[in-house]
Amino acid sequence: MTSLIALKSENYLGCHNDLVNNTLVSMSIEKSLLEIGKETYDRVTHELYTRYHSYLQDCYAHPEYLSEILTQLYGNTGKVVINSITKQLEEFSDHDQIARLLKVIQKK
Numbered sequence: 001m002t003s004l005i006a007l008k009s010e011n012y013l014g015c016h017n018d019l020v021n022n023t024l025v026s027m028s029i030e031k032s033l034l035e036i037g038k039e040t041y042d043r044v045t046h047e048l049y050t051r052y053h054s055y056l057q058d059c060y061a062h063p064e065y066l067s068e069i070l071t072q073l074y075g076n077t078g079k080v081v082i083n084s085i086t087k088q089l090e091e092f093s094d095h096d097q098i099a100r101l102l103k104v105i106q107k108k
Helices: 002-036 038-052 063-092 096-106
Strands: none
Touching: 002 038, 002 063, 002 096, 038 063, 063 096
16 A cells, blocks of 8 residues: 555655656756847747647657757757857756757657
């Protein structure tokens, strides 16, 4: 019985951490885009929705969406956004999904 309670608690904490990490990633992406300008933010979020029917929070599970859009819209200039996101999230890169996101967006 104790192990079942511990499993449920661990599962809840895992889901809660995932939600917190997703929010952290979304906010970091938003901040990085807005640092460049509202027009950049609007353009990237528009493309995310137009191409993938997705929002910034979906980039946590699908970082390839963001990477693809930044590369296609801005080429090498998109690296400014990627560097900003990386700088904000590098201290959290011990979380598997955040590490995966950073790896995906940095490889383009």
